Amino acid sequence: MAKLLALSLFLLLSSCFAIREHQPHQKQQPQQNECQLEQLNALEPDNRIESEGGIIETWNPNNRQFRCAGVALSRCTLQRNSLRRPSYSNAPQEIFIQQGSGYFGMVFPGCPETFEEPQESEQRESRRFRESEQRESRRIRESEQGESRRFRESEQGEGRRFRDSHQKVNRFREGDLIAVPTGTVFWMYNDQDTPVIAVSLIDTGSFQNQLDEMPRRFYLAGNQEQEFLQYQQQQVRGRGEQRRGREQQENEGGNIFSGFKRDFLEDALNVKRHIVEKLQGRNEDQEKGAIVKVEGGLSIMSPPERQQRHPSRQDEEDEDEEDEWRPHHQKSRRERERHNGLAETICTARLHQNMVSSSSPDIYNPQAGRIKTITSFDLPALRWLRLSAEHGTLHRNAMFVPHYNLNANSIILALNGRARLQVVNCNGNTVFDEELEAGRALIVPQNFAVAAKSVSDRFTYVSFKTNDNAAIARLAGTQSTLSGMPVDVLAATFNMDRNEARQLKNNNLFKFLVPPRESERRAAA
Amino acid sequence: MAKLLALSLFLLLSSCFAIREHQPHQKQQPQQNECQLEQLNALEPDNRIESEGGIIETWNPNNRQFRCAGVALSRCTLQRNSLRRPSYSNAPQEIFIQQGSGYFGMVFPGCPETFEEPQESEQRESRRFRESEQRESRRIRESEQGESRRFRESEQGEGRRFRDSHQKVNRFREGDLIAVPTGTVFWMYNDQDTPVIAVSLIDTGSFQNQLDEMPRRFYLAGNQEQEFLQYQQQQVRGRGEQRRGREQQENEGGNIFSGFKRDFLEDALNVKRHIVEKLQGRNEDQEKGAIVKVEGGLSIMSPPERQQRHPSRQDEEDEDEEDEWRPHHQKSRRERERHNGLAETICTARLHQNMVSSSSPDIYNPQAGRIKTITSFDLPALRWLRLSAEHGTLHRNAMFVPHYNLNANSIILALNGRARLQVVNCNGNTVFDEELEAGRALIVPQNFAVAAKSVSDRFTYVSFKTNDNAAIARLAGTQSTLSGMPVDVLAATFNMDRNEARQLKNNNLFKFLVPPRESERRAAA
């Protein structure tokens, strides 16, 4: 009885939760005619911003294909010991880790600071940490006498240990998909030698974005331009509108603190002017940018992870590695709840999942390749984002059968190798028939038919989809659209005899991936 | 206990289902000013495409009224033994069967092929079926030796019986409303002498449509232009944009297979080139079009139905005829589940319901007429589409009281007879005051007030509404907006005395349909 009640309450909570959290995340329609595309192009980033600790590359969001899909794409490369400074965006965001590993954090308003430094275990702290501690202790405190009563705990005794606490920090690795909700502050950090390459899709057409379709990054630090500002200016200039004078612009910084007057921030934060100036990035070298080098590296508090020091072995692990150090009976229960989405709240929600670990592809054919999809069934947080993703590998001459996305646009980014892709629009016209090579993105609008054939030994791609449960309809193979229709209907439809219609329905026994013909395999060998 | 658990699970499933399936189906807003309409027009189709087996007529979706409502309308006439070839659209679709009966099918990706030909009952098959079987057996099989190992079952032994299986096929009849989800392949077939007339509303303003507002049909066969292409071209030309050369266009076919290269399709389907060429509609007569004649007719596997051979008697049946051959206790349970929406999954969902059967109108007055509405409470599949519909009949001089649609646009198509309609906008201006005659459509935007009075003995119409639970507010009659207000408020509002205000509230005792005055009835007799 008690269990039933608990279940019922779960149901209640889950439906309330669902109602509150899921609804504001749908896809908006592009402007008129934006999708009457007679030719698609494989697109490269057309801008590159160098920072102290890495590079940010952006695809032009004003390109008609991106406008049709209502998304913006960018790629960030982080060097060792580099930090992507915290920022938030006006739309939900999916980040795919193409390479490398490190830490990321998000800050959810109202959620508790659940990572706390221990009180009586200083001895276990790293030496570096204590050294920096001592350096700071030597600094002269500059607290005003007049403010002391107001902020009675503002600076604790010098001798006492400061115990930091903050919201959850997560470890990411190659192949992870990270879900970043609208307006949520996000930072990431590379603590390894391998540069981190992170591809980010911002779904500006989402209903969570109540601004216009322009992607925006709101940085909390630095005085660099946000990476999409240039495109905004282009567009506004194009419309002949006036902007404020350049002088004024240049005097102003690039982060959301720099727009506030100093006295406001001094009052709001109760800190000295020199700290406010650092907050505003006022005297900072403009070249520093959105990615900064951290000398000596960051010391980040995170639970002990097995194999953390052996990134090369991580690819073989299960994607739920974060659970592995839990007792097994606990895990299995949490697992269950996780996968029906009941136990998730925004504060404890899982925010990333691996897409390329070898153990559990969704579609697999040893001669053709593999495909893994992450929908909101795998990663419930995607429900808030209304986004999903797919990662695929195709062997040489293997094909992904002709298919279309029922309920989503698809943004395909080639990661390795090359494949020939063909895309067909509603008029039956070929709108793309080229090789897509690593580093280029192709947008396949909803309902457009697409097929791919690898011309490399391994063609790998990631495809972002603008629906949290994106579905495809296959136009060939077992259980495809063709095989769902009566053979007589097919025969009449295609003006063929029943035997030919049967061949259409039955000759290809593969569902998604078709291995190369034997002759091709032999030629390749 | 077990039952409670089952109920709870149902709840869980239904809410998950709801969350996944219902949300992406809302209505988007038209462009700026699109609805500042000072004059409405009763619209006729302005284009007509003849096919081998029928006609497709379209209303211009670029008409401002259609742009305001965010919908596209078309009408298809199917001759006997004609098949509307399979196609899918970029938005949810409601099809109303104005006349005739036949079969339709949809293909849902991932759903099983649940209609299977029996193995040991060949003797019960029709003669025609076996004859065509023999013809095919006589054909020379053309399987390549090199491919034999790869597709070991591609062609079964000639002597063996090929057992077809496919997804559900449904029978439709006059007055049915069919719900076609976005991107879902749909075909229909007329097996009777009466031509089938099917009116289709595509809700391009739906959130399921992530492309622009242009309606699109993606045909799986033929080399005809999709019926809305012409409007697309107009619009693009109007904006002075360049299109690809005509030559190239003409070389390409009109279906989604024709845009793929032949080798891609040969590989994907493992069929010979001549089959691919038929798939692509390459050598097909362009005049064949989207509706093809089937010589000798199609043999479609479907459960034995009572009165199937007596279409004239079907109108008298209950709309749930498909349940009638089930044991009664089963039916009533299924009925219950059906109407609370619990037992529906996309694979087994009911996709059509009759609107004109005489047994159960929602509003009925023997002297005035009848109205039947189909919302998502009647046909849960409409929740995915976010559409509903209403069918009405008005006797001569009977009125539908002034009312407005609270939460939907309404697209009224006159089916028979004529009625005088008046429509008023927010400025109090008459934007329509004309007779609407059979075959013409009138768009009544959300919140615009409308009233109708029949000038024929029987005026019948169907009204498509852009909300799955469209609601109206009546401005006259019992329980109307006027009677919901205190009599003193009415008196002050309209500057009249209490007695007059009471007359406003109470004089008309009818709620929806007002019968003609006695004098009018006598004159008509």
Place this chain on the structure above:
Amino acid sequence: MAKLLALSLFLLLSSCFAIREHQPHQKQQPQQNECQLEQLNALEPDNRIESEGGIIETWNPNNRQFRCAGVALSRCTLQRNSLRRPSYSNAPQEIFIQQGSGYFGMVFPGCPETFEEPQESEQRESRRFRESEQRESRRIRESEQGESRRFRESEQGEGRRFRDSHQKVNRFREGDLIAVPTGTVFWMYNDQDTPVIAVSLIDTGSFQNQLDEMPRRFYLAGNQEQEFLQYQQQQVRGRGEQRRGREQQENEGGNIFSGFKRDFLEDALNVKRHIVEKLQGRNEDQEKGAIVKVEGGLSIMSPPERQQRHPSRQDEEDEDEEDEWRPHHQKSRRERERHNGLAETICTARLHQNMVSSSSPDIYNPQAGRIKTITSFDLPALRWLRLSAEHGTLHRNAMFVPHYNLNANSIILALNGRARLQVVNCNGNTVFDEELEAGRALIVPQNFAVAAKSVSDRFTYVSFKTNDNAAIARLAGTQSTLSGMPVDVLAATFNMDRNEARQLKNNNLFKFLVPPRESERRAAA
């Protein structure tokens, strides 16, 4: 067991309800570039329409800031004994009662008329009521002989008492927030000496609005122009489109009845022509307008309320005053249901709640001020509207810390006093740094950072938010975005040492409102 079943059914109902009612209420995106704002302005109403009983002022909805936020703002002042005539709008609406008290009513189609005059208690009626009764009885009834059978109850015997019944009437008072769903008829009446000032936000960007973004009022009475018509005309003229001739316009009235032909209304309402003419406002003085004086006042049936005659004492009451006269055990149960939203149906839903009563602010600091928010958790009806609101008071020199709205645009209207506001966009530019004075509105788009400091003894404001669960992220203070990040990440982000980063995280112990510095408090004293 029975209880569990009941709970389960509640769950079912609530989720169905949720699905039906909540979804069509989301926010649409503004046109391209509409939100690339480099300068915000504090806006005043730019138009003023005088009526017999009050004034309606409107802010220009074509202003770019309003277009970005997708809302329209207006303010209505009602004199004593004045009635705002019934109207409905094409989008959900929040009304804030800045001053005064009175009655309001809404009419929901299909809901029963639950307020009924008693049959045997005439003696308790007021004298005025009976007098008007007698006057009316003296009037000659004009019922047509021919119609008598058709409307057998249209006029009851003269001697018999007419018993009025109508839908719920509510009492509002200063500080109330009223939720008006799309298309719902709304009227309000001032029965006190203090003029009522009501500020109304129409969320034209809502998905409930299927027309274009122009706000529209559909009046049920009068022949005045609806208050937003002028802006519509401007815009249409701007595009060079033709409108119908002026003559025709002037002949037509201004309410939705005036657009129907007289004979239609006579038939639909079964009343005489002179009543129809009053309905259509034909011979009415155009100056009367949307707010009419009621001579002698309205007698409105409503349950006896404590302190109803002492409006000055009402501000001290709890906002749930309407429950106070219920037995306590009932109330607490109703309270529970209310707050989980289960027991609400559209017919009995609570539609208003007080925001300024002193007993329960959400954020409170006696030295700094107070803030009260009303979300759909407080007032479940807001779920249908997808809107919420916030009311705040700041003491002199107290601050609201820098913060941003995660998921909503915010429309701030200063009610009393002045405060300095700063707003920052994604480029780090100050887009507003001015004093906002009483009567002016400022739009703070989603994700833009904002902070405020009062320059008056009491600065009060109301802020409308375009999300029913609008959330803010604070950029300073305890549990802010800064304190959610590890101190090392902060130090690296802002290029400071750990000690400075700690100060950023910890120096301000206040969460939302920061009291003035002691020096400022002393200076003010």
